Amino acid sequence: VKVLLVVHGFPPELLGGTELVVATDAEALVRAGCEVVVVTGTLAGAEDGVVRSVRTEESGVRVHTLARGDMHSDHWQKSRSGRISAAFEEVLTEERPDVVHVHHWTRLSRDLVLTATRKRIPAVVTLHDHFTTCLVTSRVSTDGAAACDVPLPQLCRALTSSDALGQRERSALALS
């Protein structure tokens, strides 16, 4: 079985919990006899467009890195990137995995599952945090003092109260 794991960052560049789960799963899958490919984002954004690079770990895991120059994680409407989708589709065409496992799509694009499905590749998603409904990922208030009590699908309080977001962005969010 060939498994393609997707995550927003990967060691050694990023060492958070989700990244380590993916790295651990990747090595365990290799030991279990699977062929493993990782597609990861990076904090090193490309200045223009999307930059792809690939390397092979000692374990045999092939790691494709997609650098997205226009990434702004505080703008929900930018969570989809057509360029990342196209680059991801290229990787799928090259690698032909049996299954795609999306662990996170921040820094990448929110339509990765759709992209895989269109190529008739089944996808599994692990929801490591609340990113799908909360841009700060935790549904904890921005001052860290309380659980967010804004019922879904209302707008996130962190977004609606942020001075960084203008009326135009709020309107766009309300329409999305």
Add this chain to the structure above:
Amino acid sequence: LPLVVLEARAAGVPLLVSDLGGLAEAVREPVGGWRFPAGDVSALSRKLEELLLDPEQLEAVEIPPAPSAEVHFARLFDVYAEVLAEQGDCA
């Protein structure tokens, strides 16, 4: 989720946590321990005092087993097997 939550559970130690974020999911009173409202120092103080005065509560609490890498990995393979079996239905 703080690792100390998983470490405590693995060691069979009850938890006293605020009801913030993943902590609220980690403790389902009375299973696993107790929760207090985040930021409520008095509530935390009261519960600590209660436990000090009645330590039998600590012995009585049910501690669920800590999630293990083995169980996680077995579930992962089950999920992959399931979606691969359904591949023909992938629209």
